[in-house]
Amino acid sequence: MTNHFLHDFLRPKSIAIYGANNTFGTTMGTMQLVRIINSNYKGKIYPIHLRLETVLGYKAYKSIADVPEIPDLVIIVLPPQVVPQVFKECGEKGVKRIVVISGGFRELIGDRSNTLTKEIVQIADKYGMRFIGPNCLGLYNGWIYPEDDATFNMMLWKTEIKRSKFSIASQSGTLASQLWLDSEYPDFNVGKAISVGNEANIDLVNFLEYFKEDEETEVIGLYIEEIKRGQEFIQLTKKITPKKPIIAIYGGGSKAGNRAIKSHTGSIAGNIKIFDSMVKETGIIKTDYIEEFLDISSILLTPNFQYPKGKRIGIITFAGGPGALIANNAERNGLIVPEFSETLQSKLKSMLPHTASWSNPIDITFDMNIFNLYINFPKMLMKSGEVDIIIIYGAMGFQDMTSDFQQNEKISQYIEFREDMAERVDEMDKLLIAPGIKLSQKYSIPIIYINPQGYGSEWSKKIRKYGGVAFRFWDRPVSCLAKICDYAKYRRKIT
Amino acid sequence: MTNHFLHDFLRPKSIAIYGANNTFGTTMGTMQLVRIINSNYKGKIYPIHLRLETVLGYKAYKSIADVPEIPDLVIIVLPPQVVPQVFKECGEKGVKRIVVISGGFRELIGDRSNTLTKEIVQIADKYGMRFIGPNCLGLYNGWIYPEDDATFNMMLWKTEIKRSKFSIASQSGTLASQLWLDSEYPDFNVGKAISVGNEANIDLVNFLEYFKEDEETEVIGLYIEEIKRGQEFIQLTKKITPKKPIIAIYGGGSKAGNRAIKSHTGSIAGNIKIFDSMVKETGIIKTDYIEEFLDISSILLTPNFQYPKGKRIGIITFAGGPGALIANNAERNGLIVPEFSETLQSKLKSMLPHTASWSNPIDITFDMNIFNLYINFPKMLMKSGEVDIIIIYGAMGFQDMTSDFQQNEKISQYIEFREDMAERVDEMDKLLIAPGIKLSQKYSIPIIYINPQGYGSEWSKKIRKYGGVAFRFWDRPVSCLAKICDYAKYRRKIT
Numbered sequence: 001m002t003n004h005f006l007h008d009f010l011r012p013k014s015i016a017i018y019g020a021n022n023t024f025g026t027t028m029g030t031m032q033l034v035r036i037i038n039s040n041y042k043g044k045i046y047p048i049h050l051r052l053e054t055v056l057g058y059k060a061y062k063s064i065a066d067v068p069e070i071p072d073l074v075i076i077v078l079p080p081q082v083v084p085q086v087f088k089e090c091g092e093k094g095v096k097r098i099v100v101i102s103g104g105f106r107e108l109i110g111d112r113s114n115t116l117t118k119e120i121v122q123i124a125d126k127y128g129m130r131f132i133g134p135n136c137l138g139l140y141n142g143w144i145y146p147e148d149d150a151t152f153n154m155m156l157w158k159t160e161i162k163r164s165k166f167s168i169a170s171q172s173g174t175l176a177s178q179l180w181l182d183s184e185y186p187d188f189n190v191g192k193a194i195s196v197g198n199e200a201n202i203d204l205v206n207f208l209e210y211f212k213e214d215e216e217t218e219v220i221g222l223y224i225e226e227i228k229r230g231q232e233f234i235q236l237t238k239k240i241t242p243k244k245p246i247i248a249i250y251g252g253g254s255k256a257g258n259r260a261i262k263s264h265t266g267s268i269a270g271n272i273k274i275f276d277s278m279v280k281e282t283g284i285i286k287t288d289y290i291e292e293f294l295d296i297s298s299i300l301l302t303p304n305f306q307y308p309k310g311k312r313i314g315i316i317t318f319a320g321g322p323g324a325l326i327a328n329n330a331e332r333n334g335l336i337v338p339e340f341s342e343t344l345q346s347k348l349k350s351m352l353p354h355t356a357s358w359s360n361p362i363d364i365t366f367d368m369n370i371f372n373l374y375i376n377f378p379k380m381l382m383k384s385g386e387v388d389i390i391i392i393y394g395a396m397g398f399q400d401m402t403s404d405f406q407q408n409e410k411i412s413q414y415i416e417f418r419e420d421m422a423e424r425v426d427e428m429d430k431l432l433i434a435p436g437i438k439l440s441q442k443y444s445i446p447i448i449y450i451n452p453q454g455y456g457s458e459w460s461k462k463i464r465k466y467g468g469v470a471f472r473f474w475d476r477p478v479s480c481l482a483k484i485c486d487y488a489k490y491r492r493k494i495t
Numbered sequence: 496m497t498n499h500f501l502h503d504f505l506r507p508k509s510i511a512i513y514g515a516n517n518t519f520g521t522t523m524g525t526m527q528l529v530r531i532i533n534s535n536y537k538g539k540i541y542p543i544h545l546r547l548e549t550v551l552g553y554k555a556y557k558s559i560a561d562v563p564e565i566p567d568l569v570i571i572v573l574p575p576q577v578v579p580q581v582f583k584e585c586g587e588k589g590v591k592r593i594v595v596i597s598g599g600f601r602e603l604i605g606d607r608s609n610t611l612t613k614e615i616v617q618i619a620d621k622y623g624m625r626f627i628g629p630n631c632l633g634l635y636n637g638w639i640y641p642e643d644d645a646t647f648n649m650m651l652w653k654t655e656i657k658r659s660k661f662s663i664a665s666q667s668g669t670l671a672s673q674l675w676l677d678s679e680y681p682d683f684n685v686g687k688a689i690s691v692g693n694e695a696n697i698d699l700v701n702f703l704e705y706f707k708e709d710e711e712t713e714v715i716g717l718y719i720e721e722i723k724r725g726q727e728f729i730q731l732t733k734k735i736t737p738k739k740p741i742i743a744i745y746g747g748g749s750k751a752g753n754r755a756i757k758s759h760t761g762s763i764a765g766n767i768k769i770f771d772s773m774v775k776e777t778g779i780i781k782t783d784y785i786e787e788f789l790d791i792s793s794i795l796l797t798p799n800f801q802y803p804k805g806k807r808i809g810i811i812t813f814a815g816g817p818g819a820l821i822a823n824n825a826e827r828n829g830l831i832v833p834e835f836s837e838t839l840q841s842k843l844k845s846m847l848p849h850t851a852s853w854s855n856p857i858d859i860t861f862d863m864n865i866f867n868l869y870i871n872f873p874k875m876l877m878k879s880g881e882v883d884i885i886i887i888y889g890a891m892g893f894q895d896m897t898s899d900f901q902q903n904e905k906i907s908q909y910i911e912f913r914e915d916m917a918e919r920v921d922e923m924d925k926l927l928i929a930p931g932i933k934l935s936q937k938y939s940i941p942i943i944y945i946n947p948q949g950y951g952s953e954w955s956k957k958i959r960k961y962g963g964v965a966f967r968f969w970d971r972p973v974s975c976l977a978k979i980c981d982y983a984k985y986r987r988k989i990t
Contacts, residue, residue: 174814321746331749339754
């Protein structure tokens with residue numbers, strides 16, 4: 001693995017940067033260097049600047065020739081016209097790796113054979129240099145120092161970054177860098193992200209080669225506007241998807257989308273039908289919406305998630321409405337919500353109050369035995385062999401519920417807490433979630449917990465602590481699950 | 496208005512409640528009374544309990560007959576078998592309004608003519624009483640005390656409740672009560688919510704009559720599993736939708752959904768085709784997903800939102816990928832993303848750097864003139880008459896961006912803040928958002944701002960402060976907008 005040339009690209013021990021200065025808001029180069037410093041990057045930093053003595057506290061150099069060593073990586077954020085000259089100087093210095101943030105190459109006139117691009121490609125070839133871009137935002141590597149909190153980040157709009165085994169290569173800088181801003185997903189993160197830009201020298205196929213063998217990559221995300229090396233892309237993804245899922249979002253297809261793409265990267269957008277048949281052949285999971293892109297990734301990154309063996313879904317809910325909506329939308333998305341066998345129904349019926357229902361969805365309604373919702377019924381469904389996936393609606397945190405009673409003195413002074421219950425509240429996750437996840441692993445049947453208190457609530461965090469999947473909106477996971485089922489089927493067939 | 500019988504139902508000056516006690520976690524009645532107390536309800540509370548002297552600090556009464564006045568509203572959370580007897584006693588006392596939380600009536604055996612239901616309907620008729628339920632969670636009224644923070648809440652799972660002019664009547668208690676738990680939507684709230692239950696005495700049509708004239712209701716949300724009085728429902732909604740939008744989510748349609756509905760409320764689920772044609776005839780906005788239900792409501796509740804006069808969308812973005820994805824998904828959802836006229840394109844081109852694009856989407860990419868993004872380009876599009884809706888991607892908060900520079904001393908000690916910029920950052924909303932919203936009102940063209948920093952970020956809050964719409968995910972508003980366009984068209988045709 002470590003001999004792939006991109007491995008070192010993501011782990012520079014020293015960098016030089018063109019285009020940063022000391023004034024807020026003036027250049028993108030400054031923003032990028034600020035992000036690198038904020039990410040606690042531990043390598044050496046050599047700003048290149050014609051006039052300044054220092055940049056953000058680092059000694060500046062008038063040219064790359066003056067830098068006291070050959071930097072592992074050079075970052076260029078300058079007007080496009082000067083980039084060829086900078087490339088030459090880098091080549092002379094012995095530089096091997098460059099990131100060209102600057103835009104205005106081929107997208108300038110929508111012409112692939114733009115001379116500026118040709119020029120830098122030729123110079124790079126001459127000196128044996130590789131480069132990402134032009135017209136990109138660069139990269140982020142959360143794994144550069146595995147033992148530390150430090151990262152190497154020149155583009156992510158987030159200060160406190162945790163890492164995951166989700167790696168993204170994107171033809172949109174935005175998609176690579178601005179997905180992680182919201183507190184709704186406090187513990188869902190990316191591990192490596194690369195904004196590939198115009199791919200004049202390094203393209204998606206290169207990054208896929210790298211991600212294929214990379215141990216820090218388990219799930220791959222792509223944003224695609226154009227595939228340059230179609231055959232290589234197909235052959236490679238076919239080798240990857242049996243082991244690592246690839247989730248792709250495609251920016252082309254519609255008239256306006258294609259128009260946007262043409263001016264964005266200057267590429268000729270592909271035909272949506274060709275793209276879709278390619279997706280089918282390669283087992284890539286395709287989605288049209290960012291939120292689904294994140295949802296699917298989040299499910300697949302969940303440590304104890306089990307790939308479903310079929311499309312049959314069992315719904316256990318403590319409320320009728322969500323049960324109906326999950327069932328409706330599951331069928332709409334191609335999942336199956338089978339009516340349970342008579343044997344299973346009569347078993348369930350015997351354990352439920354008369355107000356409940358037991359045909360699928362199981363609606364426990366007024367059943368106060370929470371162990372049925374979390375453990376007993378999931379176990380019965382798993383043992384029955386009648387479902388491949390279980391969705392539980394109403395996995396809500398007890399602490400949030402008890403706080404209703406405890407926070408208001410008008411109530412807390414009068415209420416009697418049954419001692420066994422008070423004691424148990426803090427340990428509920430051990431009693432309810434842990435055994436459910438174990439069952440899920442034993443039977444290889446995924447459980448999706450739905451907690452309307454939200455992704456960031458304490459209880460949802462606990463669910464994820466045990467390696468479980470937690471959603472807020474009850475009807476949102478079904479479209480993701482349908483796509484994951486298709487992928488799981490592809491995987492079974494191939495392997 | 497105030498003479499509709501439901502007006503008083505939602506504003507009781509005194510309540511009696513059956514089924515509450517002093518022990519945490521034992522009965523739903525206790526939970527409901529806790530919520531009422533937590534909502535700072537200011538009326539009198541009379542718990543009815545056979546054995547207890549006090550319930551949560553309130554003097555308890557052995558029977559309704561002992562209560563020193565006729566309570567405005569009685570809440571019953573008891574086993575169904577005893578409800579008829581309680582109804583009789585309430586009738587004898589002179590009670591006029593009841594909420595029957597208890598389940599286990601007709602859903603018990605899936606039989607509409609369940610004798611228990613018949614019995615309570617007859618008793619209510621005999622004594623001239625009206626009741627909500629059975630098998631419901633009751634109601635919430637955020638407008639009971641217009642001058643105060645206090646509300647009347649027996650079911651919402653949220654302690655700090657703000658109110659809006661969004662009123663919900665729902666055949667699912669969950670949908671009426673558990674949508675407001677998440678911090679993702681910190682300032683999106685409901686004003687009135689009713690869980691209508693089995694509708695043995697008061698049904699959706701009654702609540703629609705009430706919402707129709709209610710000044711505290713501007714947008715109506717419905718969750719529907721079954722419509723009991725079809726003709727009345729259609730006639731009434733046709734009168735409402737020209738003035739107040741109705742957003743409906745339907746729990747039926749699929750085999751499993753219908754099965755779920757049958758056991759949930761005991762009703763025979765309708766045919767999806769009949770439902771869809773009814774929706775078309777009445778101008779109801781139908782959605783299949785909870786999140787879209789909330790998104791559409793949230794857009795329509797935005798104070799300065801303008802109904803679009805057509806389906807043509809103009810996209811202004813500072814990043815190519817989001818522009819392409821918005822365009823793609825807009826077309827997929829039936830919106831139009833027209834290529835701008837040559838006149839407009841050449842005007843835009845003259846104001847943009849060569850790296851940008853101007854055909855629609857407008858991708859400003861490396862243009863640092865933020866006033867173009869927020870004001871100049873929206874104004875040009877509005878004046879052109881070529882678009883009906885504008886989406887702006889990249890409406891991001893400056894304060895969050897400057898904090899990257901200021902929080903880390905390794906950077907802040909070196910960076911020069913241009914004084915004019917530092918001064919302006921705090922006032923950016925006045926310079927950028929306020930004029931945009933004014934333009935939107937002047938030209939009656941809605942602007943949707945997309946800020947990847949999230950709904951809860953400071954900048955998004957400021958956008959909403961000026962009555963603007965802010966989304967996080969760039970491709971999420973288009974499906975909502977397509978539905979809103981259909982509704983706007985219906986409204987124009989009717990009025």
